[in-house]
Amino acid sequence: MITIASLFVFISFYMFYYTSRKAVLSYDYGFEKWLNNNPGPTKISGLVILLLAYSLLLFAKALGTGTLLFFIQLMTIGSLIVILSPLKVINSKAVAVLFILSGLIEIYYY
Numbered sequence: 001m002i003t004i005a006s007l008f009v010f011i012s013f014y015m016f017y018y019t020s021r022k023a024v025l026s027y028d029y030g031f032e033k034w035l036n037n038n039p040g041p042t043k044i045s046g047l048v049i050l051l052l053a054y055s056l057l058l059f060a061k062a063l064g065t066g067t068l069l070f071f072i073q074l075m076t077i078g079s080l081i082v083i084l085s086p087l088k089v090i091n092s093k094a095v096a097v098l099f100i101l102s103g104l105i106e107i108y109y110y
Contacts, residue, residue, distance in 0.1 A: 001060040002069070008053035009073045019082050021047070024086045027064065030104035036061040 017023055018035035019042050025032070050055045053073075057066040083092050 001056060001106075002097060003106050005053045005056040005060070005070075006073055006077065006102065007099050008049050008056065009070070010077050010099075012046040012050040012053065013074070013078050013081055014085075014090075015042050015049070017085065019046075020042055023082075026086070026088060 015035055018032055019039040020027060025036060054066070054070050057070045057073075060066065061069060081090065
């Protein structure tokens with residue numbers, strides 16, 4: 001559950017990152033151009049996904065723990081996106097492998 005919420009936080013922050021006018025953007029995929037060209041729907045859907053991630057964490061943990069975990073994830077994932085995205089380290093294969101391994105570890109230890 002925490003891995004799915006982390007994935008949602010990653011997707012929503014990535015959507016918000018591509019609506020920024022100050023960020024150095026690279027258009028490796030077609031959906032990144034769409035995100036930048038349509039900031040209104042992108043911000044709304046990013047906010048909905050972010051609230052979904054927060055509600056998943058509230059469902060998995062209690063109010064205080066879920067809120068703290070949400071803000072820790074938001075700061076960590078946001079910092080990594082801002083730092084690594086201009087270097088083109090973030091790609092779909094690396095993200096998929098990272099979240100699959102995280103999900104398997106979460107299932108094994110839960």
